[in-house]
Amino acid sequence: MTDLQALVDAIAEEIQTREQRGKVADYIPQLAKVDPHHFGIAITTVDGQEFVAGDADLPFSIQSVSKVFALTLALGMVGDRLWNRVGREPSGSAFNSIVQLEHENGRPRNPFINAGAIVVDDILLGGHKPREAIGEIVQFVRFLANDDSIYIDHAVARSEQETGFRNFALAQFMRSFGVIEHPAEQVLGVYFHQCALAMSCRQLSKAGLFLAASGRNPETGRNVVSRDRARRINALMLTCGHYDGSGEFAYRVGLPGKSGVGGGILAVAPGKASIAVWSPGLNVNGNSLLGSQALEIMAQRTGWSIFGA
Amino acid sequence: MTDLQALVDAIAEEIQTREQRGKVADYIPQLAKVDPHHFGIAITTVDGQEFVAGDADLPFSIQSVSKVFALTLALGMVGDRLWNRVGREPSGSAFNSIVQLEHENGRPRNPFINAGAIVVDDILLGGHKPREAIGEIVQFVRFLANDDSIYIDHAVARSEQETGFRNFALAQFMRSFGVIEHPAEQVLGVYFHQCALAMSCRQLSKAGLFLAASGRNPETGRNVVSRDRARRINALMLTCGHYDGSGEFAYRVGLPGKSGVGGGILAVAPGKASIAVWSPGLNVNGNSLLGSQALEIMAQRTGWSIFGA
Amino acid sequence: MTDLQALVDAIAEEIQTREQRGKVADYIPQLAKVDPHHFGIAITTVDGQEFVAGDADLPFSIQSVSKVFALTLALGMVGDRLWNRVGREPSGSAFNSIVQLEHENGRPRNPFINAGAIVVDDILLGGHKPREAIGEIVQFVRFLANDDSIYIDHAVARSEQETGFRNFALAQFMRSFGVIEHPAEQVLGVYFHQCALAMSCRQLSKAGLFLAASGRNPETGRNVVSRDRARRINALMLTCGHYDGSGEFAYRVGLPGKSGVGGGILAVAPGKASIAVWSPGLNVNGNSLLGSQALEIMAQRTGWSIFGA
Amino acid sequence: MTDLQALVDAIAEEIQTREQRGKVADYIPQLAKVDPHHFGIAITTVDGQEFVAGDADLPFSIQSVSKVFALTLALGMVGDRLWNRVGREPSGSAFNSIVQLEHENGRPRNPFINAGAIVVDDILLGGHKPREAIGEIVQFVRFLANDDSIYIDHAVARSEQETGFRNFALAQFMRSFGVIEHPAEQVLGVYFHQCALAMSCRQLSKAGLFLAASGRNPETGRNVVSRDRARRINALMLTCGHYDGSGEFAYRVGLPGKSGVGGGILAVAPGKASIAVWSPGLNVNGNSLLGSQALEIMAQRTGWSIFGA
Known part of the structure; x- marks a missing residue:
């Protein structure tokens, strides 16, 4: 090779x-x-x-590449029920567009645009605290890569927390439709840390x-998904x-x-x-x-x- | 087998x-x-x-399935210049939506929504008469299928010609942006006949x-495209x-x-x-x-x- | 004074x-x-x-100023039934926008944007020929101004007929929703002539x-409307x-x-x-x-x- | 009388x-x-x-009726500079729509839709604390009505604070464009209290x-505005x-x-x-x-x- x-x-x-x-x-x-x-x-x-x-x-x-891992983890938790809250179609608009949400009752078109990934994190939150959900995501990615040295860059997470107004808008907007269930601050706490994976x-x-x-x-011989x-x-x-x-x-x-x-x-x-x-x-x-x-x-x-x- | x-x-x-x-x-x-x-x-x-x-x-x-053959034929005629007039992205909207055209200067998102296929037919028209362009499409599909019995159902073509107001709207709208060059009647003449392939x-x-x-x-051993x-x-x-x-x-x-x-x-x-x-x-x-x-x-x-x- | x-x-x-x-x-x-x-x-x-x-x-x-006179004439013919086919709200968009029509089932927001005025002309056509409807509009404007020298500039009307693709798009689009009843060519024949009033x-x-x-x-002492x-x-x-x-x-x-x-x-x-x-x-x-x-x-x-x- | x-x-x-x-x-x-x-x-x-x-x-x-008083107060403070941040056109959409904001760089169409009123409150905040800005609005309305018994219903304000996700979305969205300058929580603190005027x-x-x-x-003989x-x-x-x-x-x-x-x-x-x-x-x-x-x-x-x- x-x-x-x-x-x-x-x-x-x-x-x-x-x-x-x-x-x-x-x-x-x-x-x-x-x-x-x-x-x-x-x-x-x-x-x-x-x-x-x-x-x-x-x-x-890695930012939005993390959305693949978060989706995989959430599908493992709730299975195809996940699709009740997010679609599977290309959006035809920018990664942070809010227009589609208004036209389609707050339901994001797919789990890879920001709005959709925020819904996935709302699911990952489940009954947990944000800190726990973040911990699970990190553990899952370490498991996938078989590498415990993978970490979150907290300076990046903080930077997004302070300036990510548009993501706050998406989360609040979806919450107004009942599409996300946890407070925006909590869901975005998970989201910004997941995106800050280094x-x-x-x-x-x-x-x-x-x-x-x-x-x-x-490498490990373990099944991750079917x-x-x-x-x-x-x-x-x-x-x-x-x-x-x-x-x-x-x-x-x-x-x-x-x-x-x-x-x-x-x-x-x-x-x-x-x-x-x-x-x-x-x-x-x-x-x-x-x-x-x-x-x-x-x-x-x-x-x-x-x-x- | x-x-x-x-x-x-x-x-x-x-x-x-x-x-x-x-x-x-x-x-x-x-x-x-x-x-x-x-x-x-x-x-x-x-x-x-x-x-x-x-x-x-x-x-x-076959209706819109014909768009694959028309696109293939047009690419053979003008090559990648075709992409100057039509995009390659999913539309995020219905097959006959006109909203995207207004937001993006009359340029259709891809050659498989109606608007995009109409642009492809405008290219196929080139200097020809509608009748000739239609003839070329039929010949090409017969060549692909290696079957000369394939025909156009003229009753269907006529039916669309009489009721296809929305496609007329798309064509006129694109013509207002200069995205199509021939009169709407001519381009849609080609389009409705192509869609009426039986x-x-x-x-x-x-x-x-x-x-x-x-x-x-x-079957024939002939190269169609690369x-x-x-x-x-x-x-x-x-x-x-x-x-x-x-x-x-x-x-x-x-x-x-x-x-x-x-x-x-x-x-x-x-x-x-x-x-x-x-x-x-x-x-x-x-x-x-x-x-x-x-x-x-x-x-x-x-x-x-x-x-x- | x-x-x-x-x-x-x-x-x-x-x-x-x-x-x-x-x-x-x-x-x-x-x-x-x-x-x-x-x-x-x-x-x-x-x-x-x-x-x-x-x-x-x-x-x-006078172009779109004519829409006031056409609306007045149509209200005189069909009364408030006119409002079944056109709204009374500002559009929030350009005079020739088609986006709103797609979002609201082809019903124009008001009679003073192009789409709305085209519907008014579809009403004025009624059972008449375009020529007759145009004649009625001219007569009405002459009556209002008490001046028989008012005329249509046919060069302008022709010029619009040849290049008004966007208005054709609007008309065809509305026809696809059944909002206008006559062929686009006829309705726009009235529309372009009305707009060409000098x-x-x-x-x-x-x-x-x-x-x-x-x-x-x-001046004339005659009642035009209530x-x-x-x-x-x-x-x-x-x-x-x-x-x-x-x-x-x-x-x-x-x-x-x-x-x-x-x-x-x-x-x-x-x-x-x-x-x-x-x-x-x-x-x-x-x-x-x-x-x-x-x-x-x-x-x-x-x-x-x-x-x- | x-x-x-x-x-x-x-x-x-x-x-x-x-x-x-x-x-x-x-x-x-x-x-x-x-x-x-x-x-x-x-x-x-x-x-x-x-x-x-x-x-x-x-x-x-009184809810959004208060927007008239807030606008009047803000115009008194900053004059026509207010119009740099908010438009004067009908919106053509719902009171809480966010679509227009995305299409027009976060600038609300007028001061009477929610987004526009939030911008007005951002201006009223100026260098003040939310509590002070709220106080000024109440004083102004009492002055206008010549009635010191007018009050804010804090239960209503709290109710909106807890459920007004859509207004939070509007505020965060505009902040992402720099159209509002204060944190969403502060601006909406003013907004929800102003709307809760009884x-x-x-x-x-x-x-x-x-x-x-x-x-x-x-009644008082005082000039409020020109x-x-x-x-x-x-x-x-x-x-x-x-x-x-x-x-x-x-x-x-x-x-x-x-x-x-x-x-x-x-x-x-x-x-x-x-x-x-x-x-x-x-x-x-x-x-x-x-x-x-x-x-x-x-x-x-x-x-x-x-x-x-």
Whole structure:
């Protein structure tokens, strides 16, 4: 499998030469400080091999990539009842849009836009205290990645808590419809901490590996979800994982993926590998500009697109 | 491969027992006359075998399924310049919505909603007369299916011409933005005839086979499109092929697909087969209710989902 | 009453010095040719005196000001049944917006946005031919102004017919909801001709005088509408007469008024006078920029605002 | 002036017989307890006479009627700079809609929808503490009504504080755009207390009298605002005072007015009188059903419409 090592090296080299690097998210002050020149890539194959290049071992703020893990955890808790409170359709609007909520009685279109992820966290809260729910999410991600060193960056969480007015608006709005049940402060306490998870590309690709391996973590041998549920989470990532750029990502990369405004993307090649990339600059839809391009090259050279033999 | 024959037989039997059959499209008077009890299914594998059950040889109005063929033809004519005039994102709204057009300067979100397909036909018109463009589309579909008996049902075309006020509105609206260049009457002349193509499930599954076979028609050995373009058309079908039910179809069936209000659906299992189903009753999003269910059973039993190994 | 003559002279002089003159409507080619330096003003008092200045006797295209006369005529024909098909609320959007129609089942918010005026013309068509309906409108306006020299500028009507794609979109869209009953071509035939009425400020102020005089034409002594209906038409002009600038016009001028993209405005000071102004340059909402300013000066100096003693 | 006394008596009698009484606001638990059979009316003429009937001396929650007083107070503090942060156009949507804010960068359309009134309170907060700003509003309303017994119903304020999620959403949303400057909790602290002002019809009609009397309080002889500002506030009430029922109120009643979900309406007949009505049941737009009808009768019989001589 030296091919894959050569591939990630080549991608890292190629990406570093690109001059258009996008725009680092500035609405979370703590994220705005990140150097836009970072780039990392990590591929973990379903047989457990790891191929990394660039800043693949440097932790970054995974932000909305965490929504995949929170959804998986919540589905494990309440099963398909989760879908009573959140939809499964692409939104056709920005990640933080509130318009759709007003038109559809406060029910978010999918669990990967902010509003939907806030509902998922309301479910995770259940009868717990925010601190406990946050603890469970961290434990779950450590379990997925088989790595107890994964942590939450509290400075980032605090930064979002102080400036995340729009997320407060989404939460309060949904509460007015009864779509979330806990006070906005509590639900967003969970949400901001979950988004502040710091992980390296290597850790992220390992955490997502169960989605490429029919729901089973090949390294530990433990089942995370059923084969069917893994497929369905992949389907949601494909149609909704990149906000209003989901169609474009499917068209160019051809793999399920979930992005975060920290510049990370987790992509899944079913039966083959889990891939994580990181480049902090974002495109107009809030997805990593060079991260998307790196995945496009990777998909082309490996032929891993799910859309063709 | 008797398994697949047993499968389509079982599906046809199971579907015929279902009592909720959806609602036959009634806004095109000619379609409203169709008996809701029809059901057909046809699978054509990439090695050329055909497995059919039910009314698989009865022609029906393929309606919007034709948008896949028109898009393929237009891409062959103008290449990626087509994307200057139409987007590649799910719309987040109904198949005939005009709201998005007003918010986005008359540029349709994708080629599979009505507005986008009308732009594609404006491109196909090019310097031709409507009659010629229609002729080219019919020839192309006959070529794809390797079947010269495919025809246009002129009574259906006329019925749409007389009652398709909403499509006239879409075309006039886009023309006000300069997004379409020909008179609405001409572009819709092409559009209504293309939608009025009459095909059986067997013909439809054969016509779509190139999308499952890396762009090549295995029966005739002729290349239709490049491997890359086949993948990309599949990606568009996955994210946009079922209007505002695209996420749901991806979640339940896990295959690229395109539906039509005549009750037909074309689905693609890359590397494996092209599948066509037909049941006239529609669900709330305008997609065949039982057709979707039939494909869900098919995908579960074959394991052909693109989202899992 | 020499005061009013001095006033219109002063206003004409003052307005001619202003350098920001707005932008002449260019989407109707025939209108784009008009010299932006024209300015006219005419006041007709309820006791029949006329005070004019500037180009007050030069005919211009009254465009949407005609909607007041068409509405009055239609109310005379079908009475309050008219309100089954069109609302009475400000739209909160542009004069040619289609978004609201999709959200509210094709029913226009008021008779003074384009969609609403098209419905009014659909009512005026009744069982008639377009030519007859157009004839009735012209006769009615001549009757109101007591002036048989008023005519339709056919070059303008033709120009709109050829380029009014957006109005065709509105009409077709409403027809898809059954809100209009006649073919779009016929209804718009009436609409474009009505909008192409050519009138001078003097004629316009006389035609609108019945609204200032409790529904009665003081010059001819004939009743046009009841006192109540005159009030209600004035109320509609106040809340809806300037599209998405209606609030601003009420705030600054304080009189019921109706604007047209030809640069004309008809304003009504109940119990006092009817006022017409004309300056072809438009503001961002499609209302005459200098015409609005002229009316603001006029209202301040006369104290005719309906909002204060 | 016994005519007016006879009129209010007749109206109170007539209204009490009506069976359709609308629906008492239930989203504020404290308001839901109010008996729907109350009805009060008070007319205060510009020469200081008072004519009352029904429950005209029973205090009720004036809710959004308070927005008129808060706006007047804020204009006194910052003048026309206020309009940098809030518009002057009817909204075309519900009183608590958030859609418009997303489309227009968080700037509310007018000061009488919830979002706009929250901005006004953000201005009133200035450098003060919420308690101080609330105190100023109460003092101002007492000054206007010349009545120191007017008070805030703290149970209502608390009830809104606990359940006003939608208003929290509006405030947080606007803060994300920088349109409001203080924390949502503080601004809404002011807002909920202002809305919880308890006043009788008699008090309310006296408090609004300056708007009928060219900005001057005839009873005390003190100037509240300039004649021009009084006119302009009246214009805003006419175009925006009844949310998405403003056009209807103008059409039927023909007077500037502001409603509240407590069932109160303040109406202004410039140069003649200030009128307050109260009936707790609301129509579909959130305006008092019978209160509107009472004002319609009153306007018809007095001929006080601003739209006709």
